[in-house]
Amino acid sequence: MVQTDSLDPKTSAFDLSAYLSDRRQQVEAAIDQALAIQYPETLYEAMRYSMLAGGKRLRPILCLASCELAGGTITTAMPTACALEMIHTMSLIHDDLPAMDNDDYRRGRLTNHKVYGEDVAILAGDALLTYAFEHVAAQTQDADPERVLRVIANLARAVGGEGLVGGQIVDLASEGNPDITLDTLTYIHNHKTAALLEVSVTSGAILAGATDTDVEQLRQYAQRIGLAFQIVDDILDITATSETLGKSAGKDVAAQKATYPSLWGLEESRHQAQTLIASAKAALDGFGELRQPLLAIADYIINRTY
Template identity: 75%
Template sequence: MVQTNSVNSQASVFDLSSYLAERQPLVEAALDQAVPLTYPETLYEAMRYSLLAGGKRLRPILCLAACELAGGSVEMALPTACALEMIHTMSLIHDDLPAMDNDDYRRGRLTNHKVYGEDVAILAGDALLTYAFEYVATATQGVPAEQVLRVIAALGKAVGAAGLVGGQVVDLASEGNPDVTIETLTFIHTHKTGALLEVSVTSGAVLAGASEPDIERLARYAQGIGLAFQIVDDVLDITSTPEQLGKSVGKDLQAQKATYPSLWGIEESKRQAQQLVDEAKAELQGFGELRQPLIALADYITARTH
């Protein structure tokens, strides 16, 4: 009990707003530099349109925080942090397409295909995905090659059939099905959303040369916040306005998608998300003061309104 109170006391001292105010511009500048505008301009404009559209930059910041936690530096993790945002951006561009969720707005402005057309939007997503791997391989400095290779393999698994893409396929197949179980829903979201969040954390630790037990603990932390993130997303889709969320709301209900609130109700969904966050934070015991950004980011997930 004493240890828990100590953690809460330390967490209250940590200023997440200042931390994000320092890290987000760092990520923005790195992304801007990573994808310069060149020929063919339309393709690069489309890539940059979505990549530089703002957002929380949660995945890159988790990667940087985990790398520092494990004794590494921001510099060694920054290329992977950028690659994670490239992959995430690809998933948003493709997710918004008419063949998927058919959304008109993302982060408060028109979606990529509404500006550049479906053909260029698909190719912009493809280009960001493939460039992400190239960027990790060519831009990472000061990290042993075997650790870089492990990160590249983990990114591939997280985004492919065993991760994000697999979760998206099951998600699409479940639309309109009134018999979707909580197990299927959890499979969808641990793959579609959780896999990329998990590799965001573990890749930072791998780059820093963390021990296997520490990587496993950080993986469990990330799995917890990844699922909590999706539960909160489902709740916000019901309780927020388009202005608050920066995108269309009520899309899950309209598409007859199973969500955590549809199976559990809103209050139980919030309770489950909080429990996941509490369990995730417990995995960070013993890491010392450097765990504070990851603790604060876990709390942010359940407290966010957009």
């Protein structure tokens, strides 16, 4: 396991705000460069509309952080980081469609299909998804080809029937079902939300050549922050305003979706999220000072307000 203990995380300050701002700027510059407008212009404009609409850039930042943690570089991880945001943005474009969650706003502005129409929105999402894999394969530098292939395979699994798509279809099938169980709800969000966060963390470490043991520890961290992220999302859907969230608040209740607060209540949901975050941080024991960004991001997830 990576050991860099010259900095004691209990006594040393880590400026998460500055870290996130710096990494976000680097990611957005790379995305801007990767998605230059070309023919057919409408397609690329629609792709850029959603890709450059802001957002936390949490998934790419997690990828960069785990790569650095395992001894790699930002340059090595950046194509995968951008690909993760492409895949995430595709999921948001498709999620907002009338046939899915039917939302008019995302990240504080009109959703893609409200600007470009449903047909273009679907194709923009398709283009982002396929380009994500091309970008990893063609642009990754200074990484063993076998590691790159492993990352591509993991990305495909995380977004397909064993991941995001599988979680989404069970989510749609569960709408309006008053008898949905905790096991089903957890299945949905382990696949729909946590799977992409998990592959974000593990991909960076794999590209850097981390051991299987270290990758597994990071996987446990990611799975736990992923589920906590969803619990907090469910809480915010009830407690936050649409202006704060940048999307329509209260939609889960309106769609009769099962959520963690609907099963546990708000207080127990908060407790469960806090427990998951504590367990996630414990999974990083032994990594030394370079785990600081991942520790701070875990705290950010539990304390976020949007």
